[in-house]
Structure formats: C-alpha cells, structure tokens
Amino acid sequence: MSIIENHTTNGQPFCKDPKLTARGVGVFYGEKQAIFDVSLDIGANEVIALIGPSGCGKSTFLRCLNRMNDTIDICRVTGAIELDGEDIYDPKVDVVPLRARVGMVFQKPNPFPKSIYDNIAYGPRIHGLAQSRVELDEIVEKSLQRAGLWNEVKDRLHAPGTGLSGGQQQRLCIARTIAVDPEVILMDEPCSALDPIATAKIEELIDELRENYTIAIVTHSMQQAARVSQRTAYFHLGQLIEVNPTDQVFTTPEHALTEAYITGRFG
Amino acid sequence: MNYSSLIIAVLILLGGAYLLGRNRARAIANQGMKLHSLPTHYGALMALWTGLPPLLLLLLWGLMEPRIVDQLLVAQLPAHIQNGSGAEIQLAVSKVHNLAIGSGVSEAPELQPAVKHLQALQQRFDLLQAGVILALALIGVALTWRRIKADMRARSEVERIVRYMLFASSGIAVLTTLGILASVVYEAWLFFHKVSIFEFLFGTSWSPQIALRADQSGSSGDFGAVPLFAGTLLISLIAMVIAVPVGLMAAIYLSEYATSRVRSFAKPALEILAGIPTVVYGFFAALTVAPIIRGLGESMGLDVSSESALAAGLVMGIMIIPFVSSLSDDVINAVPQSLRDGSYGLGATRSETVRQVVIPAALPGIVGAVMLAVSRAIGETMIVAMAAGLAANLTFNPLDSVTTVTVQIVTLLVGDQEFDSPKTLAAFALGLVLFLVTLVLNYVALKIVQKYREQYD
Numbered sequence: 222m223s224i225i226e227n228h229t230t231n232g233q234p235f236c237k238d239p240k241l242t243a244r245g246v247g248v249f250y251g252e253k254q255a256i257f258d259v260s261l262d263i264g265a266n267e268v269i270a271l272i273g274p275s276g277c278g279k280s281t282f283l284r285c286l287n288r289m290n291d292t293i294d295i296c297r298v299t300g301a302i303e304l305d306g307e308d309i310y311d312p313k314v315d316v317v318p319l320r321a322r323v324g325m326v327f328q329k330p331n332p333f334p335k336s337i338y339d340n341i342a343y344g345p346r347i348h349g350l351a352q353s354r355v356e357l358d359e360i361v362e363k364s365l366q367r368a369g370l371w372n373e374v375k376d377r378l379h380a381p382g383t384g385l386s387g388g389q390q391q392r393l394c395i396a397r398t399i400a401v402d403p404e405v406i407l408m409d410e411p412c413s414a415l416d417p418i419a420t421a422k423i424e425e426l427i428d429e430l431r432e433n434y435t436i437a438i439v440t441h442s443m444q445q446a447a448r449v450s451q452r453t454a455y456f457h458l459g460q461l462i463e464v465n466p467t468d469q470v471f472t473t474p475e476h477a478l479t480e481a482y483i484t485g486r487f488g
Numbered sequence: 489m490n491y492s493s494l495i496i497a498v499l500i501l502l503g504g505a506y507l508l509g510r511n512r513a514r515a516i517a518n519q520g521m522k523l524h525s526l527p528t529h530y531g532a533l534m535a536l537w538t539g540l541p542p543l544l545l546l547l548l549w550g551l552m553e554p555r556i557v558d559q560l561l562v563a564q565l566p567a568h569i570q571n572g573s574g575a576e577i578q579l580a581v582s583k584v585h586n587l588a589i590g591s592g593v594s595e596a597p598e599l600q601p602a603v604k605h606l607q608a609l610q611q612r613f614d615l616l617q618a619g620v621i622l623a624l625a626l627i628g629v630a631l632t633w634r635r636i637k638a639d640m641r642a643r644s645e646v647e648r649i650v651r652y653m654l655f656a657s658s659g660i661a662v663l664t665t666l667g668i669l670a671s672v673v674y675e676a677w678l679f680f681h682k683v684s685i686f687e688f689l690f691g692t693s694w695s696p697q698i699a700l701r702a703d704q705s706g707s708s709g710d711f712g713a714v715p716l717f718a719g720t721l722l723i724s725l726i727a728m729v730i731a732v733p734v735g736l737m738a739a740i741y742l743s744e745y746a747t748s749r750v751r752s753f754a755k756p757a758l759e760i761l762a763g764i765p766t767v768v769y770g771f772f773a774a775l776t777v778a779p780i781i782r783g784l785g786e787s788m789g790l791d792v793s794s795e796s797a798l799a800a801g802l803v804m805g806i807m808i809i810p811f812v813s814s815l816s817d818d819v820i821n822a823v824p825q826s827l828r829d830g831s832y833g834l835g836a837t838r839s840e841t842v843r844q845v846v847i848p849a850a851l852p853g854i855v856g857a858v859m860l861a862v863s864r865a866i867g868e869t870m871i872v873a874m875a876a877g878l879a880a881n882l883t884f885n886p887l888d889s890v891t892t893v894t895v896q897i898v899t900l901l902v903g904d905q906e907f908d909s910p911k912t913l914a915a916f917a918l919g920l921v922l923f924l925v926t927l928v929l930n931y932v933a934l935k936i937v938q939k940y941r942e943q944y945d
Binding site: 289292294319325327333334335347348397398 | 840
C-alpha cells in the first residue's frame with residue numbers, strides 16, 4: 222500500500238456545473254505531505270461522499286475547502302481551489318465571508334456554552350444578517366425547522382445547548398451552520414459520535430438539505446455514503462483514486478484499491 | 489548513643505530486615521511451595537515492622553523525655569526554690585540545663601547537685617533509649633520472621649500499612665490547620681473579653697497602645713478595626729484593578745494568539761514574576777514607585793503622602809499578574825478546540841471567537857482564578873508594610889497612607905509585649921477575621937472551579 226507514482230484519478234472527477242473546483246491540490250504539514258495532487262469538482266446541489274481508510278487525507282482535503290487548515294500553523298496548501306470561479310486561496314480573499322459561504326459541521330457535536338437560541342443566533346449576529354430582533358427570531362426559527370429540531374426545542378429556546386442529547390446537539394450544529402445561509406456545507410463524519418436513530422435523522426436531513434445546498438460529507442460508513450450521496454470519491458494515502466456515481470462505486474468500482482476497500486479488505 | 493546515630497542504626501536494621509524477609513520468602517518458594525505474594529512484599533513487611541514501631545517510639549520519646557527529666561530535676565532543687573513560684577522553678581531548671589551543657593554563665597553553687605543529677609539522669613536515659621529502641625526493632629524482626637509462611641498475605645498487609653501511613657500524612661495537614669484555628673479562636677475569644685466584639689468590628693478608631701503605668705496619658709487603646717478593613721479593601725481593590733485586566737489579557741494573548749515559540753518563552757518569563765520575594769517587591773514599591781507617584785502627584789498639584797495606598801496597590805497588582813494569567817491561561821487552554829473550530833467554521837474572526845465563545849466558556853474558571861488572587865492580595869503583608877505605612881487612616885483616598893490587617897498583626901506582635909494584653913490579643917482577633925475571609929473566598933473559588941470542570945469532562 223505505497224503511494225502510486227504518476228497516479229491519475231479514475232472515473233469522473235469533474236462535472237458540468239461545478240460549485241467548488243479543486244485543481245492539483247497538495248497539503249503539507251511541515252515537511253510531511255498529506256495530500257498529493259487532488260483534482261475534484263463538487264457540483265451544485267449534489268451530495269458528494271469522501272471515503273477512504275483512516276489517515277487517507279479526506280478530512281484534510283475537506284478542511285481545505287473553507288480554509289479551516291489556516292488555523293493550523295504548520296499547514297501549507299498548494300494548487301488551486303475555486304468557489305464559483307474565484308480562487309479562495311488568493312491573498313486578497315478574506316476567510317470570514319468565505320467561511321460564511323462554506324459552512325462546516327464537525328465530527329463531535331460542539332454546541333457553544335450558550336442557550337439554544339444564542340447558538341443559532343451567533344452566526345447571524347457576527348455577520349450582521351438580521352436588522353432587528355424580529356428578523357433574528359425568524360432566522361432562528363427557520364434554521365431550527367430546516368434542521369428538524371424546531372418541534373423538539375421550541376419551548377426551551379433559552380435552555381443551554383449543551384443540555385441536548387448528542388443527536389439533537391449535532392442537529393443544533395447543523396442549524397447553526399444553516400443560519401448564516403451558506404452555499405456549501407462541509408460535514409466531517411457528522412454521525413460518528415451518534416447512535417443509529419440519531420444517524421438516520423441526520424441522513425434524512427442531509428437528503429432534504431440537498432435542495433438548497435451543496436454538501437461534501439466525509440464518512441467512515443459505506444452504507445451512509447451509499448444512502449446520502451450522488452457521487453463518491455475514494456481517497457487512499459493522500460491520493461484521490463477514483464470518483465464515480467455512488468451506485469457505480471459500490472457495485473462496479475473501477476480501481477482495484479477501491480474494490481479492496483469497499484469489500485472490507487482494509488479500512 | 490545520640491538521636492541521629494540511633495535513627496541510622498534503625499534504618500540499617502530496616503534494610504537488613506528487608507533482605508532477610510525477601511530471602512526467606514525465596515527460600516520457601518524454592519522448596520516448591522506457592523507464595524501468596526511476591527518475595528519483595530515479604531521483605532517490605534519485615535522492613536515496615538522493624539522500622540516503624542521504633543521510629544514512632546523515638547518520636548514519642550523525644551516529646552516526653554524533657555518533661556519527665558524536668559519533673560525529676562525539680563525534686564533535686566534546693567528547698568527554697570521548690571517552694572517559690574512556677575516562674576522561679578522554671579528559671580532554675582533552665583539554669584541547670586545550661587550549666588549541664590557547660591554554657592551557663594551564672595555562678596550558682598547551690599544548683600550544683602541538681603546539675604550533677606541531670607547529667608547522670610541524661611546518661612541513663614540515653615542508654616535506656618538506645619536499648620529499648622534497638623530491642624523493639626529486633627523484636628519486630630523476630631516476630632515477622634516467624635510469621636512468614638507460604639500462605640501469608642504479605643501483599644495485603646503491606647498495602648494496609650501503607651494506607652494507614654498515607655492517612656496519617658493527610659491527618660497531619662488537617663490537624664495542623666485545626667490546631668492553628670483553635671489557638672487563634674481561643675486567643676481571639678480572650679480578646680473579646682477585654683474589648684467588645686462590636687467595638688472591634690464596627691469601631692472606626694484604631695490605636696492599640698496600652699499603658700505601661702496606670703497614670704500614663706492616652707492609656708486607653710482603641711480597637712476599632714474598620715480602618716484596617718478599609719485599608720485592606722482599598723489596597724486589594726487597587727491591586728485587582730491592575731492584576732485582573734492585565735493578567736487576563738496576557739493569558740488571552742498567550743493561549744490564543746501567541747505562536748508556540750513566543751509562548752514557550754513568555755510564559756516562564758511571566759512566572760518568574762511570581763518567584764520574586766515579596767520583600768523585593770516591597771522595597772521596589774517603597775523606594776521606586778512611591779516617590780514616582782508623589783512626584784507625579786505634586787506636579788499635578790495633588791497632595792500625596794510618601795507612603796501611599798496607590799504605590800502598595802500598584803506593586804501588589806504587578807505581583808499578582810502572573811497568578812491571574814497563569815491560572816486563566818490554564819482554564820482557557822482547557823476550552824475544547826472543537827468550540828473554536830465551530831466558531832471559525834461559521835466565519836467568526838479570532839477576536840469574535842475569543843470574546844463570544846472562549847471567554848464565556850472559560851468564565852467560571854477565570855472567576856475562580858480571580859478569587860484566589862483576591863485572597864492572595866488580602867493576605868499580602870510585606871509590600872504593604874513597606875510601602876503603605878502604618879497609619880490607620882479611615883480613608884478611600886488612594887494617595888493617603890493607610891494600613892492593613894496583616895501589617896497591624898505584624899506591628900502588634902513585634903517587640904516586647906505582654907502576652908495577655910489586649911494589644912497582643914488583638915492580633916489574634918485580626919488573624920481570625922483574615923482567616924475567615926480568605927477561607928470563604930477560597931471555598932467559593934474552589935466551588936466555581938469545580939463547577940467549571942464538570943462541564944467538559
């Protein structure tokens with residue numbers, strides 16, 4: 222399982238109507254290279270699943286898409302990533318509006334130690350999205366409804382967000398991300414800390430969110446990738462091995478490594 | 489045999505007992521029997537039973553022997569001294585002790601028989617002590633040796649003894665605290681017999697002199713402690729006004745903004761501040777800061793006394809900065825990175841994240857840190873003694889000279905004092921107040937810190 226020399230990605234990494242385009246992306250942590258020459262399009266209103274064994278670089282790649290890697294001192298990104306045709310690594314780009322457009326949901330639910338209401342209102346407040354209290358109330362309600370959490374929490378909006386169950390906390394985090402009205406939502410193993418019922422709710426939610434948002438989801442569960450995504454990208458040791466429509470990846474994978482992974486020979 | 493050679497002898501026996509016990513256990517194991525514990529446990533058990541009882545007895549002996557010797561000594565004193573007051577007897581006994589070790593300067597032929605007797609007594613006691621201690625150690629060796637069998641549970645017994653030793657250690661700390669508290673409460677209670685508790689707590693005039701002669705002018709002292717409380721409060725307040733913002737901002741910079749290189753240099757550097765002796769801060773305050781403040785004040789036409797609450801408070805604040813910053817830095821670092829990521833992921837800047845996510849999450853811990861710093865400020869003595877003066881002015885003007893509870897305790901107890909005069913006893917009453925205040929502050933701080941800890945574990 223060593224790095225493949227002169228590798229080109231199998232399948233269909235590009236699409237007609239791309240929202241995000243990555244070209245020749247490489248990521249270095251200090252001297253160590255974690256991602257090698259990844260080129261991938263993420264289409265508008267599609268859910269793309271990034272799968273692969275642990276340490277293959279799929280989370281690192283995801284974090285490049287809204288420049289979350291900037292918070293790590295020793296991390297360096299090469300290549301080009303464009304959002305609607307604009308280079309997001311251009312020195313002139315401010316990460317604040319970028320991250321408002323490309324939101325992120327994390328592996329472990331991380332509600333702020335604030336009330337449910339303030340958790341949702343946090344983003345709109347820092348970006349000045351609401352002119353009045355009434356508007357803010359509307360945003361909070363709408364976001365919670367879209368995340369399927371409104372009915373469960375509408376009577377206790379001012380209770381602490383940390384008091385919710387794990388699944389509710391994760392939906393709260395999704396609602397918080399939706400509240401700033403992003404175009405793309407990046408999800409980094411959003412269900413890995415949740416039980417199967419909470420997972421099913423989140424998956425349902427992802428399917429509904431596809432109407433309005435472009436979603437890239439990193440997952441360790443191949444069933445989850447099969448259930449929620451239209452395309453699947455398989456990463457291996459920092460290289461993008463294969464990208465194809467999800468049905469095809471799980472029935473007739475092109476590359477031997479992809480087949481080995483989905484049949485459980487390593488993982 | 490003197491004390492230290494006796495201890496060394498016991499320790500040598502202890503080491504020997506360890507080897508003996510271990511080898512006996514090995515020998516039993518070599519005969520094909522299955523030992524309950526490891527050979528080292530049998531060794532440790534031998535060592536404990538050989539060493540512990542003699543060492544404990546030695547400690548007890550050291551406490552008891554002088555009393556017994558003195559009792560026996562009194563009987564040898566000349567009759568006219570024996571019939572004298574308790575103080576006279578004590579004086580004679582200590583004279584005898586001095587003469588016995590050859591450092592007595594007073595010529596006292598009448599005490600000579602007592603001196604001889606003491607020397608003989610001590611020789612006998614020393615011999616007796618060495619004999620008893622070593623015998624006890626050997627008895628320990630013998631008894632434990634006989635108990636070592638294959639099925640003997642040496643491991644659990646060793647662990648039980650160690651547990652008692654641990655318990656005793658923690659007991660020493662608790663008992664000492666209780667003892668100090670009891671003595672302070674008792675002396676304060678004596679004080680409140682002489683001065684009413686209301687006068688002490690609410691009186692506004694503090695001038696604790698006591699007449700040496702009945703007809704002396706200004707013979708009645710005043711024991712109203714309000715000026716001291718006010719002075720303490722004022723100086724602590726000034727110190728906190730300096731230390732809390734600076735310390736907190738330093739902590740935020742170090743934990744959120746500084747690169748790891750700056751941090752690895754700046755954090756120890758800040759903590760060096762905490763290692764400077766308070767006396768050094770004190771003369772820095774008195775000789776450098778106070779004159780600067782007075783000069784500045786005079787140039788603005790203000791009347792500043794050369795010893796001012798401001799100088800003491802400023803320097804105390806600087807002293808406490810590392811205290812606040814180091815504790816706050818720890819609690820800020822304990823805020824999970826996932827919260828920061830969540831905030832950055834929504835497009836918040838670093839400053840928004842710090843203000844609206846990190847600080848609120850760390851707030852209980854920060855409050856705890858500040859409370860601990862306050863109790864430190866209230867208890868601080870040296871800086872105030874050197875820079876704020878001794879005048880018990882009831883004022884909230886930071887440019888005046890004030891005094892604090894701790895400084896007054898020092899001045900009350902320095903010099904030759906009668907130990908039962910209200911002046912000395914007042915120190916205990918002040919100490920009691922100080923103790924109660926810092927106790928409450930520390931308790932509240934601990935509770936807050938605990939509550940915070942529960943949140944993320």
